[in-house]
Amino acid sequence: MENTLQKILTVAKEEFLDKGFRGASLRAIVKKAGVTTGAFYGYYKSKEELFDALVKDSAEGLMKVYLDVFNEFFSLSKEEQKNKMFTFSKKGMEKMFDYIYTNPDALLLILKYSDGTKYENFLHELVEKEIESSHEFYKVIREFGYQPIELTPQVEHIIVSGMFTSLFELVIHKVPRDQAEECMKQIHAFFVAGWERIMTMA
Amino acid sequence: MENTLQKILTVAKEEFLDKGFRGASLRAIVKKAGVTTGAFYGYYKSKEELFDALVKDSAEGLMKVYLDVFNEFFSLSKEEQKNKMFTFSKKGMEKMFDYIYTNPDALLLILKYSDGTKYENFLHELVEKEIESSHEFYKVIREFGYQPIELTPQVEHIIVSGMFTSLFELVIHKVPRDQAEECMKQIHAFFVAGWERIMTMA
Amino acid sequence: MENTLQKILTVAKEEFLDKGFRGASLRAIVKKAGVTTGAFYGYYKSKEELFDALVKDSAEGLMKVYLDVFNEFFSLSKEEQKNKMFTFSKKGMEKMFDYIYTNPDALLLILKYSDGTKYENFLHELVEKEIESSHEFYKVIREFGYQPIELTPQVEHIIVSGMFTSLFELVIHKVPRDQAEECMKQIHAFFVAGWERIMTMA
Amino acid sequence: MENTLQKILTVAKEEFLDKGFRGASLRAIVKKAGVTTGAFYGYYKSKEELFDALVKDSAEGLMKVYLDVFNEFFSLSKEEQKNKMFTFSKKGMEKMFDYIYTNPDALLLILKYSDGTKYENFLHELVEKEIESSHEFYKVIREFGYQPIELTPQVEHIIVSGMFTSLFELVIHKVPRDQAEECMKQIHAFFVAGWERIMTMA
DNA sequence: GATGAATGAGCCTTCATTCAT
DNA sequence: TATGAATGAAGGCTCATTCAT
Secondary structure (H helix, E strand, O other), X not given: OOOHHHHHHHHHHHHHHHHHHHHOOHHHHHHHHOOXXXXXXXXXXXXXXXXXXHHHHHHHHHHHHHHHHHHHHHOOXXXXXXXXXXXXXXXXXXXXXXXXXXXXXXXXXXXXXXXXXXXXXXXXHHHHHHHHHHHHHHHHHHHOOOOOOOOOHHHHHHHHHHHHHHHHHHHHOOOOHXXXXXXXHHHHXXXXXXXXXXXXXX | OOOHHHHHHHHHXXXXXXXXXXXXXXXXXXXXXXXXHHHHHHHOOOHHHHHHXXXXXXXXXXXXXXXXXXXXXXXXXXXXXXXXXXHHHHHHHXXXXXXXXXXXHHHHHHHHOOOOOOOOOHHHHHHHHHHHHHHHHHHHHHHOOOOOOOOOHHHHHXXXXXXXXXXXXXXXXXXXXXXXXXXXXXXXXXXXXXXXXXXXXX | OOOHHHHHHHHHXXXXXXXXXXXXXXXXXXXXXXXXXXXXXXXXXXXXXXXHHHHHHXXXXXXXXXXXXXXXXXXXXXXXXXHHHHHHHHHHHHHHHXXXXXXXXXXHHHHHOOOOOOOOOXXXXXXXXXXXXXXXXXXXXXXXXXXXXXXXXXXXXXHHHHHHHHXXXXXXXXXXXXXXXXXXXXXXXXXXXXXXXXXXXX | OOOHHHHHHHHHHHHHHXXXXXXXXXXXXXXXXXXXXXXXXXXXXXXXXXXXXXXXXXXXHHXXXXXXXXXXXHOOOHHHHHHHHXXXXXXXXXXXXXXXXXXXXXXXXXXXXXOOOOOOOHHHHHHHHHHHHHHHHHHHHHHOOOOOOOOOHHHHHHHHHHHHHHHHHHHXXXXXHHHHHHHXXXXXXXXXXXXXXXXXXX
C-alpha cells in the first residue's frame, strides 16, 4: 500500500499532465489522492513546491547530462575539439535522449505543463546555456586560427532550440522508446546536414 | 485620447502576453484600462471573445497565406511540382514570414499564450495540414516513378513542426523585421539541407 | 409599422411570460424590441413600471368587476341578499371569467409571473377582500335573525382562494374560451355543492 | 452555539422563504449566517443543492405517503374499491396532512418558493399522478358496469389541484396544527360534496 | 503526522439604470 | 424622443492556503 506522499505525487502528476500547473486544482489532487489538505501541507508548502518535487530531479539531471558532455568536450585538446564536434553533438543528444526516457513524464511536465512555475522557461534557459557554450567553443578554436562562420544570435538560438525541441517532441508525442531511437537518428542527420550547409554558406 | 475599446484591446494584449489567456484576469484588464467591467461586456461577450478579437484575423490570415501557396503549388503540372518544390517551400515561408510581421503580437498570442482558447492547437493544426499536403505531394510524384523516402510520421511531424516553430521564434524573440529577413534565409537553407540529406539517406 | 412603445410592450409581455419578472432581462427586452435602453427609459422609469403598464388595467379592471357585483349585491334588500346569494356568486364568477378572457395574458402575468413586483400577492389580496365582504354579508343577515355557520377564517380563506384559483387555472392552462365556459359550469357546481354541504354541517 | 451547517441551513430557509430561490442571494445567506462563501461550498456544491437539502426529504416523503395510500387502495378488491373510495380519499388527505405538519417550512419552500429549482413543478406532478391514478380507478369500476361521469381533463386538473392546494394552504398560512385538523375536516367535506354533485350531474 | 472546516480574495459575468450627446 | 456607452454593485462560485484540534 502506498503511503500518503506517494499517493499525492502519483495523483499530482496525473493532474498536472491533464490540466497544467495553473489549471490543476490542489483540492482536486488531495481529494483524488484520498488525503486531506492538511496532510498535503505537511509535505509541501505550496502547489508550486509540489510541482517542483515532481520535476526538480529530472530538470537538474538533464541539465547535468548536458553539461557533462560539454565539459568532457572542453577537456579535449583543441585539435580534438575541432574534429569531434559533431561526434559530441551526437553523443550529447543521445545522452539527453537516454535521460529523458528515464522519466518522460517529468520532462513533459517541464516542457508543456509548467506554465506559471519557475520552469516555464526551462527550454529557453537550456538553449541560452548551449549558445553560451558554443560561443566558448568558437572563441577557443578561433585562438587556433579557425574562422567559424558567425551565425546571427537569433538563428543560433532558433536552431539550437529546434534541436532540443525535436528531441522533446518525441516525449510529448509519447513515441515509445524503441521507435524513438530510430527517429533520433533521422533527426540528428537532419540537423547535422543543416549545420554543415550553413557553416559553408559564407 | 484613446477610446474605451482601444484601451481595452491595448491592455488586454499586454496582459495576455504577460500572463497567458488563463492567467490573465479580466478585472485586472479593465482596471488597468481605466474602465469598468460593464463597459467591457458592452464590447465582448466573454474573455475568450476578447482574445479572439485580438487574434482572429491573424490566425485566419496566416492560414490563408499558407493555403494559397499550397493551392498554387498543386495547380502546377506534376513535372513542375517536382522541380519547384523547394522554390515553393521557400516562397511559402517567405509569405508567412511577411504576414507574421504585419502583426507579430497576434501570432505570439496564438502560439504561446492561447492555452484555454480554441487556438491552443493552432500550430498543431497547421502542422497536420502541412503533413497531409506533403503526403499528397508524395503520392503525385510516386505516380511519376519517383521513390521518396518514407519518414516515420513522428519525424515528419517533428521536422515540419520545427520549421514552423523556427519561423515563429523570430517573432517570439522579437527579432526586428530587417534582421529577421536574413535569419529566414539561413533557417531555410538549414532546413533544405536537412530535407535533402534525409531524402537521400536510404 | 408599430411604434417604439408598442414594440417594447409586445416584447416585454413575451419575455415576462417566458422568464417571469425577475428572470426577464431588460436589456434583452429592448434588444429584441430593436430599441435602446435610453428610449425605454423615456417611457418607463423602471422594469417594474413596465410590468405595471402591462398589467395595471387588467388588475384594476378585475378588481372592479368583482366589486361591482358585490356592490350590486349589497344594494339589494336583505331578503333578496339571502335568497340570491348563490345567484350572485355565480354571476360574480361569470363576470370575472368574461373579464379574464378579454386579456388572459395580463392575468397570467399577474398570477404566475409577478414574483418580485407589487402584484405578487394579488390573488391573496382579492381573497382578503372577498372574505371581508362575506363577513359584511354575515353581519347583515345576522341582523335579520339568520344564523349562518361560522367557518374558521382559514377555511374561508382556503375555499375562497380555491374558487379564484380554479377560475384562473383556466387561463394558466390556456383553455380556449369556448371550452372554458363548460368548465366554469362544472367548477361552479362543484363549489356550490361544497358550500351547501358545509353550511349545513353544524 | 450552533455549528456552521446549522447556521447556514437556518438562515437559508429564512432567505428562501423570504425571497424565493431565485431572489435569495447566497452571499446574503452566508453573511447573515456569519460564515464565508468558502465555508458554504464545503457543505454544498451549489445554491440549488442547498435548497435541495432543505427540501428533499419532505418532497420524497410526501410523495411516498401519497403513493402508499394509493397502493393500499388498489390492492383492495374492486368491490371494496368502489365502496371505500371516499374513505381512502379522506385517509390520503389525513396522512398527507400529518406528514406536511412534520416539516411545514419545507413544504412551503417546495410549493411557493421553488421557482428555478427542480421542484418548481412538484404540485403539478403530484396532480398528474393523482389524475392518472383516478383514471385507473375509473377503468376498474367501469369493468364492473359503473358509468362514472367524464370530467374534462381541465376540470379534473383544476379540482384535483384545488384539493392539494387547499391542504397546503393550511401550511402556507401557518395555521397551527390543532386548528388545522378541524379545517381539514371541513375542507374534505367540501370537496366530497363537490365530487358527489359533479358525479351525478349528467 | 493528519484532520478538514474555514478563510477571503479572486474568478467571469449579468444586471437595472444613468447621462452626455 | 432617442442614443448607447458606461456604471458599479451584485451574482454564483473556486481557489490555495491556514490552523485549531
